[in-house]
Amino acid sequence: MENPFVTYHYAGPAYFCDREAELSKLIEAFDNQRYLLLHSMRRIGKSGLIHHFHHTLKKRKNVxxxxxxxxxxxxxxxxxxxxxxxxxxxxxxxxxxxxxxxxxxxx
Ligand SMILES: Nc1ncnc2c1ncn2[C@@H]1O[C@H](COP(=O)(O)OP(=O)(O)OP(=O)(O)O)[C@@H](O)[C@H]1O
Ligand SMILES: [Mg+2]
Structure with a gap:
């Protein structure tokens, strides 16, 4: 049986939980051409959120x-x-x- 738990990389939206408010903030900053610094304690989900954000932006034609x-x-x-x-x-x-x-x- 394939391991259903992804523990080391972003595996797409189906495996990504919540972070909807954070994602909206990233998109809002992007749409308004604002730089954004993301910081937190280790392993809290910064990289995963960035990959998820990029995945969302890829649907746009000119990005x-x-x-x-x-x-x-x-x-x-x-x-x-x-x-x-x-x-x-x-x-x-x-x-x-x-x-x-x-x-x-x-x-
Ligand atoms: N929203 C989420 N849904 C599901 N899994 C997540 C989510 N956010 C993070 N993860 C998972 O948790 C683990 C840690 O996340 P991530 O690597 O993004 O943290 P990080 O804050 O970037 O860590 P570091 O400080 O070490 O760079 C990863 O395995 C990642 O896939
Ligand atoms: Mg990281």
């Missing part, structure tokens, strides 16, 4: 989301490499007209 975890970067060079790789991977994955052409350019 490409980029997830970049810089936790393990140890220098400016590593940070920049990771940021670029995250951006290129996200843009390549999306098939959204002009944006995918930008991805081709970066590749």
């Amino acid at each position: 490409v989301t980029i997830y970049c975890d810089i936790h393990n970067t140890r220098s400016d060079e590593e940070f920049i490499a990771k940021l670029i790789m995250s951006a290129v991977t996200s843009v390549e994955k999306s098939k959204k007209g002009i944006v995918s052409r930008v991805g081709n350019f970066f590749t």
